[in-house]
Amino acid sequence: MNGQGIGDVITWIVLLTLFAYLNREFEIWRMISEIETYIAAFKSIRDKAIQCTLNSFKEISLRNEQKVNLKIIEERLRKLIEISFIQPTDLDPYGIVGKLKHLVRTTDKTLESEVKTLIPFASKAEIENMKNLIGATQAINEIYKIVDHIYRIGRKFKSLWILMQLSALLPFITESIKAYESSLEAFSNGYPVGDSVGPIVAAKFIKRYGKDVRVKDVEEDTIIAEIPYKDRTIIIIKAKGPAGVVGRLDDAVEYALSIYKNIKMIITVDAAHKLESEESGSISDGFGVAIGGMGIEKFNIEKLATLHRVPLYAVLIKMSEEEALSVINKKLFEATDNALKNVERVIEERSNPGDSIILIGVGNTIGVTP
Amino acid sequence: MSLEKLYEIKKQWMPIYFILLIISIIVTLYLMLMYLYTANEDYVMYIMLSTLFSFYVGFNLVKLLRIKTPKYNYVKVLTCPECGYSMVKPMAKGDYLFKVEGECPKCKSSMHISALYKEKVKG
Numbered sequence: 187m188n189g190q191g192i193g194d195v196i197t198w199i200v201l202l203t204l205f206a207y208l209n210r211e212f213e214i215w216r217m218i219s220e221i222e223t224y225i226a227a228f229k230s231i232r233d234k235a236i237q238c239t240l241n242s243f244k245e246i247s248l249r250n251e252q253k254v255n256l257k258i259i260e261e262r263l264r265k266l267i268e269i270s271f272i273q274p275t276d277l278d279p280y281g282i283v284g285k286l287k288h289l290v291r292t293t294d295k296t297l298e299s300e301v302k303t304l305i306p307f308a309s310k311a312e313i314e315n316m317k318n319l320i321g322a323t324q325a326i327n328e329i330y331k332i333v334d335h336i337y338r339i340g341r342k343f344k345s346l347w348i349l350m351q352l353s354a355l356l357p358f359i360t361e362s363i364k365a366y367e368s369s370l371e372a373f374s375n376g377y378p379v380g381d382s383v384g385p386i387v388a389a390k391f392i393k394r395y396g397k398d399v400r401v402k403d404v405e406e407d408t409i410i411a412e413i414p415y416k417d418r419t420i421i422i423i424k425a426k427g428p429a430g431v432v433g434r435l436d437d438a439v440e441y442a443l444s445i446y447k448n449i450k451m452i453i454t455v456d457a458a459h460k461l462e463s464e465e466s467g468s469i470s471d472g473f474g475v476a477i478g479g480m481g482i483e484k485f486n487i488e489k490l491a492t493l494h495r496v497p498l499y500a501v502l503i504k505m506s507e508e509e510a511l512s513v514i515n516k517k518l519f520e521a522t523d524n525a526l527k528n529v530e531r532v533i534e535e536r537s538n539p540g541d542s543i544i545l546i547g548v549g550n551t552i553g554v555t556p
Numbered sequence: 557m558s559l560e561k562l563y564e565i566k567k568q569w570m571p572i573y574f575i576l577l578i579i580s581i582i583v584t585l586y587l588m589l590m591y592l593y594t595a596n597e598d599y600v601m602y603i604m605l606s607t608l609f610s611f612y613v614g615f616n617l618v619k620l621l622r623i624k625t626p627k628y629n630y631v632k633v634l635t636c637p638e639c640g641y642s643m644v645k646p647m648a649k650g651d652y653l654f655k656v657e658g659e660c661p662k663c664k665s666s667m668h669i670s671a672l673y674k675e676k677v678k679g
Contacts, residue, residue, distance in 0.1 A: 223565050375649045377630070378672055386653065393654060428652035512674075513630065519673040553652040553672060 210346065217349045221337050224356050228330040231367050235323040239263055242319055242374045243305060250307045259304050266300060266320055267327045287482045297321075311376065314407075314429035315552065318373040322366045322511075329363050361507055368512030373430060378553035380457055380509040385554045386522045387455045387501075387529060388424040388547025392556060394526075395420070401556045404441050408433035409556055415530075417539035421446060423546045430552035435477070436486035442544055443494055450541035451497045452487065453532055455525055456548035460504035467521030469528050472500035477548050487546075496544075499536065501528045563623045573617040580610040628674040635670035636660035647672060 240260055247254040271293055274285040294317075301308070301316045308316070333352065340348035372379045378386065392399065396413035403426065404410045413420045421442050425433030443449060456476035460466060475491075475498055477484040491498050503521050529545065537543055584606040591599035630647035634657060641662045651657075655669045 226565060375647075376652065377647065378653060389653060428655075513628075514673050515628075516673045516675045519671055555652055555654050 214344065214346055214349065217346075217353050218337075218341060221333075221340075221349065221352060221356065224360065225330070225334055225337060227360075228326075228333060228363055231363060232323075232326050232330045235319075235326045235367065235370055236260075236263060236267070238370045238374055239316070239319045239323050242316060245374075246305055246308050246312050246316070250305075252305075252307045254305065262300070262304060263320070263323075266297070267324045269324070283482055283485045286480060287486075290480065290482065311429035314431050315373050315376055318430040318550070318552070319370065322369045322373060326363060326366045329359060329366075333359060365506075365508040365511040368508055372511070372513045372552065376428060376430070376553050377513045379511055379550060380505045380514050380518050381511065381549040382514060382552060382554050383503045383505075383518060383522050383525065384454075384456045384549035385424045385427060385547040385551035386514075386519070387525045388422050388545060389427070389554050389556065390522060390526050391420070391529065391545065392422055396422075405434040405437040407431040408435065408438045410438055410442060411556070416534065418533065418537055419446070419448075419542040420533070421449075421542060421544045423544060424556075425547075425549075425551040427551035427554040427556065430550055432479075432548075432550050434483075435546055435548065436483040436490070439487050439490055439544060439546070443490055443496075446542045446544075448540070448542045449494065449496050449544055450537045451499055452491055452544040452546065453499045453501065453529060454487075454546045454548050455501045455529060456503070457510050458502035458504050459510075460506055464504050466505050466509055466515075467517040467524075468504045469521060469524050470502045470504065471528065471532065472502055474498050474500055476500035476502055497536070499532055501525050501532065563625060566623070567620055570617065570620050573613055573620065577610060577613045577617055580606055580613055584610055627677040629677055630674045631672075632669050633671035634658060634667045636663060636665050636667045638665040639663045641667075642670065647674075 240256060240263065243254060243259050243263075244256060271289070274282055274289060276282055297317050297320065298313060301313050301320070305312070305316070333356075336348065336352050339345075340352060369379060371377070392401070392411050392413060395415050396411060399411050399413055401409045401411045404423075407426050407429070409424060409426045411422045413422060423433075423435060423438045423442065425431045425435075439452065452475075454476040456478070458470070458472075458476065460468070475484045475487045477487070488498070490496075503518065503525050505518055509515065509518060533543055533545075584603060587599050587603045587606055590596070591603060631644050632647045632651050633642055633644055635642040639660060639662050641660055651669060651672060653669055653672055656666050657669060658667045659665070660667050
């Protein structure tokens with residue numbers, strides 16, 4: 187091998203090393219620019235959410251012919267969206283559901299009193315819708331801040347792996363943020379959302395079979411109605427609309443089980459997360475309690491059902507995360523009729539005349555009465 | 557919506573992609589002509605590289621052009637419980653399911669909102 191040959195080999199090695207280095211740098215740059223685009227979009231959504239919430243405060247005050255200081259509201263709102271919910275410790279898991287319930291109720295009550303302080307003249311529905319709006323803004327703000335934090339860490343340490351993981355998760359994060367963003371429109375206008383399918387089915391059942399039936403308030407934001415259906419008694423439980431509330435369904439079930447002695451089954455109707463291959467609005471049956479969230483109500487209803495040996499059935503309406511939080515679409519609204527048919531079928535097939543059945547419409551009852 | 561914002565940011569790149577596509581096509585054509593006139597085989601590699609670049613830019617441009625933001629109509633269906641007559645109206649703030657609203661033009665009974673939903677605008 188002569189000097190020329192060695193020189194060529196060294197040049198090739200240097201070029202290949204340089205190429206590999208530049209390729210990595212280019213990959214990081216490409217990823218950074220992609221993440222930055224998303225972060226810019228998330229930031230604008232966060233700002234839009236704050237603006238939308240502020241506009242809603244303004245609209246409510248205008249509607250009630252009251253004057254509010256928007257600057258004070260904005261300051262308060264910016265603090266409210268930074269509030270954190272601290273999960274109770276699970277070092278000793280015994281009684282954690284009770285602790286969680288207490289914390290959730292405290293958070294809810296405090297947020298309600300905060301909103302009432304800002305707009306004392308607002309109606310119950312307006313206050314609940316504002317609470318929902320603040321909740322959505324909080325969620326958007328949190329997602330934006332976490333994504334921004336991970337991005338900054340990745341950039342600080344020039345870590346391709348951190349950026350790659352973030353980049354891989356961005357489509358899912360965008361789905362979530364899109365869902366929260368589309369909920370702003372529904373909550374600020376008081377329109378039903380995809381998650382309202384459960385209460386819609388319950389409301390339709392009341393409307394169809396219990397026209398003159400009196401609806402009773404049992405727990406806070408929760409109603410109960412006793413409907414006669416094919417020689418059976420159907421006890422409908424749902425959150426009280428049209429405010430954007432989810433009600434206290436577990437407490438209402440406890441109340442119903444203490445009043446009605448012949449309960450043969452509990453049916454929950456709720457929105458369920460669809461898989462990509464599944465169609466929006468498709469209906470499926472299930473066993474157990476179909477309730478999302480933190481699992482407090484699910485746990486309590488399961489406990490009560492086990493105690494009273496009552497079978498638990500569920501009717502699920504499939505939808506995406508975005509559909510669940512945005513204004514209900516035609517497909518999902520029509521799916522509530524199919525879900526109602528399914529509920530009727532479950533009642534007829536799995537119970538006998540003379541039985542009592544609890545039917546729970548699970549979800550946010552925004553824009554749905556009673 | 558969030559997607560709109562994302563698309564807006566992405567669409568800012570459209571003029572750049574367009575200019576790059578035109579430049580790369582011109583360069584490719586120039587290289588092709590050079591190859592035809594000189595028969596120098598070095599040009600073949602350059603043509604390949606230039607064509608690949610043109611495809612890449614063109615593909616991204618098409619992706620950007622195909623982005624469409626969906627538009628929705630927000631409607632409510634008013635139904636008369638007596639005669640079954642129904643009509644569709646645009647949804648308004650404060651509307652809720654089973655809200656009593658308006659008078660039936662046929663039998664003069666009170667109508668109620670029997671459906672509230674959004675539907676995609678076609679086209």
